[in-house]
Amino acid sequence: MALQLRFLFLALFISASAVSQSDLSVKKIMQDPNWMGTFPSSVEWNEQSNTIYFDYNPEQNVSDSLYKIRLSTPSKIEKVSLEEQKSKVSLYGDYNDKRTQKLFVKYGDLYLHDIKKNKTDLVLDLGESIQSPKFISGSEYAFISNNNLYIYNVKQGQIQKKTNIESGSANDKTSKKSEKNQWVEDENLSLLEEVRVQKENSEMRDQNRKLLDDKSFTFYLDKQRAFSFDISETGNFLTFQTYQPDSPENTMVPNYVDASGYTEPLNTRSKVGDQDSQRDLYLYHIQKDTVFKIDTSSLPGITDLPKYTEDYPDREWEEKQRSVTFSDVKFSSNDQNAVLSMRAQDNKDRWISLLNLNDGNLEVLDRQHDEAWIAGPGIGSYYGGGSLGWLADDKHIYYQSEATGYSHLYLHNIENDNQTQLTNGDFEVFSPQLSNDKKHWFFTSSEVHPGERHFYKMPVMGGTKTKLTSMEGKNSVVLSPDEKQMAILYSNSNSPEELFLKKTKANATPKQLTDGQSEAFQAYDWRTPELIQFEAEDGATPYARLYKPEESIDKNAAVIFVHGAGYLQNAHKWWSSYFREYMFHNLLTDLGYTVLDVDYRGSAGYGRDWRTGIYRHMGGKDLSDQVDGAKYLVENHGIDADKIGLYGGSYGGFITLMAMFNEPDTFAAGAALRSVTDWAHYNHGYTSNILNEPHLDPEAYRKSSPIYFAEGLEGDLLIAHGVVDTNVHFQDVVRLSQRLIELEKEDWEMALYPIEGHGFTQPSSWTDEYSRILKLFENTIGK
Incomplete structure (x- = not known):
């Protein structure tokens, strides 16, 4: 009998010792992030290359302040005084040819900074805002004010107005x-x-x-507004864009807990299908004293119908000229040529073209077409941007293209129309910049691994690349103005960003300048998630982060996390922007759950085919990747197929709903946070890329919107949403909840957060939300 009792006691002791527990708690994880420590951001150099500025918050104030480290005393972190902040040279401006001076605007006034003397002088205070300063010669500066180009002659002390651009029409002036x-x-x-x-x-x-006045020509804007002024290198040409303000039917988000005590409506975005206004580009030829409107009707394929129209044979489609958006115009140093990028507003085409400065005609150098949508690093977006410019020889332009399936750097010789690809491989290039002497490139790439970022130097015409960083993870480099030093914001999977200094040499040793982790944060042994790949149903191999519990506490249950934003990467080797979720996954693992975090189809970092894998069907391959991830866990990690849940926010919330409605045999529980429920109610810039427009491609929206599949809900669902969310509107989940009520579904609940928007700001809200998520999993798959 005594022996039996001893065995029973031993069994109870072993059972009790195997109970999962954690030093973490939801409340600890979701408190103000200051508890983790203070970490640098927004790094920049002074013009003398001897001081690094960055945002920092060691005093744990409400917001970060500006700090600095002098290279002469690298172990000393100093807070920048308000007086120094006011006098600090702006990050943006224009350098002279020898890079000894910099023109910049501050508080609407024009300043000149002498880099060698470290001296700044006020050049002009017009009482009206100055923009886009530019060196024209050693004694002449160009700038924009009130929509017009001015030249300031320093020696003569004279300002000359070079253009006459006026609002209204000529009739207004003589009416x-x-x-x-x-x-x-x-x-x-x-x-x-x-x-x-x-x-x-x-x-x-x-x-x-x-x-x-020798100016007989005045350009009237009529009802349009001018923006995006580009001054040529000699000041002889000006380009500008115009648009006519429209009045889209914006949606209203009610704020029920306004400080006034009344319900106040927030005027927010319109819905997908409300196109931006037509934009036009003009070239002002100063010497001819006239303006040319740039005609895009000759662009190859400008009237092409997209391929998806073939799925609607009963509809009559009109082949008409598509509207385009324009990049900044880049002038060659001698003002002999100019180049710009244009993209169709339906995002199916991007054209790189020469702009004839004598008559405003276009000559297309490169057309990139994509039946899905044009995007990728350095290629720009619906709103412009992208890598584009001239080499020092004035005959080569550079740009990025996804022609090979990955975004790479190209040169194009305008004299012989020859294109040269400078980088090549199954990786992407980010933020290329020319060296000061124009003889080399500096850029970041994912060549080593999709989950790493390193900084490189390469000859301007291509050739051997020199890898300048070596720390595994993400190296975000800010070069000093003299290019001799690199300030590196570095992080790895379980360590937030810290500031390092390294000479711009491959074999130099980086020196850590900040060490901001708090003792409380360091007290926990944070896991480095295993970076794995698994095979999807179509043979693709998604990357994922895997968190595994100790065998003694393994519940044989799994949680799959679905990151948001769609085009975002989270299965990587650096500190995640989802740091709260990372800590929550450590807590879940402590409690015996296996956690999988998948870079599903549509995620960033893996090239064009991965990015566009969700075209016309969100909730297609991006959802099947989650299902295949669940199968991988069952087959390889002993997970019970009946004990798998998932959760995510924004796009992740959308996928969670699609999973709970369409894959009830795979997922027993799900938490959908700030989720899109009907893509026809989201914004234009993001949604029209992927699904086109709802009135033109309704089938894409019906296949992709959870509200059409709500009848499939079988498992336990938590819906959480901020009431004043101006991105994914609260209306989304209100409409879905009505649908669930009409379908007489029972195993769902909704948590509302009255003062929260799309990104929560209050620790109490984070704590409440994630306590509910944990409770959902503990009461379902965790039993």
């Missing part, structure tokens, strides 16, 4: 007053002699000014 208003003015002038004399003098001065 006659109504009979009533004219009578009022005439009567007033007959009664007040001094006023009449002033008016006559003013009219005489205007007439004299017109006689003296």
